Amino acid sequence: MINPSYAVILGVLLFSVGLYGALRSTNAVRILMCIELMLNAVNLVFVAFSRLRPEAMIAGQVFAIFIMAVAAAEAAVGLAIILQIVRQRGVVYMDKINLLKG
Amino acid sequence: MDWSLVLPELIVAGAGIGVLLLDLFLAPEKRRLTGYASLAGLAAAMVASLWLAVAKVDWSLAAGADGSPVAAGFTALGGMIAVDAFSVLLKLLFLAIGLVVVLLGVDFAEKRKLPVGEFFALLLFAVLGMMLMAGSRDLILIYLGLETTAISSYALAGLLKDDLKSGEAALKYFLTGALASALILFGMALVFGGTGSTNVTALLGAGVTTGQLGGAGNPIALTGLVLLVAGFGFKLAAVPFHFWAPDAYEGAPTPVTAFFSVGPKAAAFAVVLRIFGPVLALGGSAGGAGAGGLAGAGVLGVLFAVLAVVTMTVGNLTALAQKNIKRMLAYSSIAHAGYLLVGLAVATPRGFAAMVYYLLAYAAMNLGAFAVVIWLNNRGTGDEVSDYAGLGRRAPVAALAMLVCFLSLIGIPPMAGFFGKFYLFAAAVEANMAWLAVVMVINSAISVGYYYGVVRQMYLAGDAAPAEDHGGAETGAPVPAEATSTVKGTPLVGLALGLAVVAVFALGFLFEPLARLARLAAGGL
Numbered sequence: 119m120i121n122p123s124y125a126v127i128l129g130v131l132l133f134s135v136g137l138y139g140a141l142r143s144t145n146a147v148r149i150l151m152c153i154e155l156m157l158n159a160v161n162l163v164f165v166a167f168s169r170l171r172p173e174a175m176i177a178g179q180v181f182a183i184f185i186m187a188v189a190a191a192e193a194a195v196g197l198a199i200i201l202q203i204v205r206q207r208g209v210v211y212m213d214k215i216n217l218l219k220g
Numbered sequence: 221m222d223w224s225l226v227l228p229e230l231i232v233a234g235a236g237i238g239v240l241l242l243d244l245f246l247a248p249e250k251r252r253l254t255g256y257a258s259l260a261g262l263a264a265a266m267v268a269s270l271w272l273a274v275a276k277v278d279w280s281l282a283a284g285a286d287g288s289p290v291a292a293g294f295t296a297l298g299g300m301i302a303v304d305a306f307s308v309l310l311k312l313l314f315l316a317i318g319l320v321v322v323l324l325g326v327d328f329a330e331k332r333k334l335p336v337g338e339f340f341a342l343l344l345f346a347v348l349g350m351m352l353m354a355g356s357r358d359l360i361l362i363y364l365g366l367e368t369t370a371i372s373s374y375a376l377a378g379l380l381k382d383d384l385k386s387g388e389a390a391l392k393y394f395l396t397g398a399l400a401s402a403l404i405l406f407g408m409a410l411v412f413g414g415t416g417s418t419n420v421t422a423l424l425g426a427g428v429t430t431g432q433l434g435g436a437g438n439p440i441a442l443t444g445l446v447l448l449v450a451g452f453g454f455k456l457a458a459v460p461f462h463f464w465a466p467d468a469y470e471g472a473p474t475p476v477t478a479f480f481s482v483g484p485k486a487a488a489f490a491v492v493l494r495i496f497g498p499v500l501a502l503g504g505s506a507g508g509a510g511a512g513g514l515a516g517a518g519v520l521g522v523l524f525a526v527l528a529v530v531t532m533t534v535g536n537l538t539a540l541a542q543k544n545i546k547r548m549l550a551y552s553s554i555a556h557a558g559y560l561l562v563g564l565a566v567a568t569p570r571g572f573a574a575m576v577y578y579l580l581a582y583a584a585m586n587l588g589a590f591a592v593v594i595w596l597n598n599r600g601t602g603d604e605v606s607d608y609a610g611l612g613r614r615a616p617v618a619a620l621a622m623l624v625c626f627l628s629l630i631g632i633p634p635m636a637g638f639f640g641k642f643y644l645f646a647a648a649v650e651a652n653m654a655w656l657a658v659v660m661v662i663n664s665a666i667s668v669g670y671y672y673g674v675v676r677q678m679y680l681a682g683d684a685a686p687a688e689d690h691g692g693a694e695t696g697a698p699v700p701a702e703a704t705s706t707v708k709g710t711p712l713v714g715l716a717l718g719l720a721v722v723a724v725f726a727l728g729f730l731f732e733p734l735a736r737l738a739r740l741a742a743g744g745l
Binding site: 126129133136137140146149150153156157159160163164167170171173174177178180181184185188191192195196198199200202203206207212215217218219 | 359360363364367370371374375378381384385387388389390391392394395398399401402405406408409410412413416417418466467470471
């Protein structure tokens, strides 16, 4: 069996990739995708930890399932908002969406 | 299990679904009714919370005893829900906030053609999430409450469908909010990995307080807590993480802005108190003289102190330069989050109690200020500070109410804001952190600058618009023809404003009993 610690490390790496992308991108859809990557990395960490911590196995797995459900809801609302922006101005680039500043 | 322990939450959830259904069956011109239905639901939930407070919460504990540990109240759902003094008090606050925001929103929604039913349903769901956040001891439920509030809030920010700024506010709020949620989740995952439990009480026995970053103790859980500070920093709009707040506040519909500035912020503070309060207090009582270097709680304490100082200073200094009143109030609310963080940096039961009291006071005075903005907006006044010129003559009542709320936000004696600041100040001095109190006072002095700027416009500057004086003697506000045709009056906003102003004074005059209440609430964390 693979040591669950590797899964934790993979989760941390994926989370870092997602965070980097979310901070560096200007495309709103791409930022959303990076955030989804971060959430899924967290899922991986939760499931791996629940393997490493047998006394709390259920809690970690249940948490991961809740995160999936919430991430879906979040993506739905987020895409709706992005769609509204695209309808209004036809761009998804954050540096072009700059009416509010100061 | 005893379902009556979650009765307020059940009522709010039921009201939210009910409002959505009601909206479906009502003719468009009758959709105002959904607002009244929301008011009824929130009022019923308040009654249920008061009943819980009387029947289920044990208030006898620690009455008068100074800093003595207090047993938890009831717990439900396997320890996930805590029904104690803290959660009941904050739930009542959230329901009151919801009530005032509905009052503020009914006329505004009609005038600006918001989808009325969705507006109130989303607001109720956001309040539900806030109540879950305050009443939970389990990371899973805290996360679900957080997201219930956050997802509803994203949609609320974008409710003005044809308004470019509203859409932009929603997008910015969504992207930063989702990023913050991911950070919080990663922190929770590490806390779970470090303690082996999703219950926050497990943190106390996990060696977090004695641990060092990357050293002995429990570095995994400690790293998780630091990530949680960053994630909740976004939600609180504490300074390095605050950039989204002014944009979201300016673009969102004004009643929604009023809600953002007090509701989700107060709920985030409640969660931070729940998660960090016991850990910080334990570290504080163990004494800073740890075995060399900063122990875990010391790291967190320093982190909160730095956040508090930076947040209030940057918030106040940036507010000085603002021309738009909503944006100015956004920076002002950032500054107030900084004052609130002082309570966490102090990390004593008195500091936490001061935070609870300040949350009540801040909600009242900030909602009051926004009520004036909405009142004037409904009557056709713009949102720029220069639009408020000569308001003291045109709308003496509104100008006076604004003045009262601003004086309270500055911290002038008879008002609630003064007692809140005084309480925080006393807690800081008592914990040998007088320098923090000094920074607070300097910042309060800076804040006079921008509040006074508005007051000067209202009372000393000449009239802004070619304001033709209509009759309207009681209200005094000019009533542009376009506004009169859609909204005859704004009695509901007036009612909300009245409630807020009364609360600003009442919270001040009732400081003694309320401080004791806050003390009991904070003791049960």
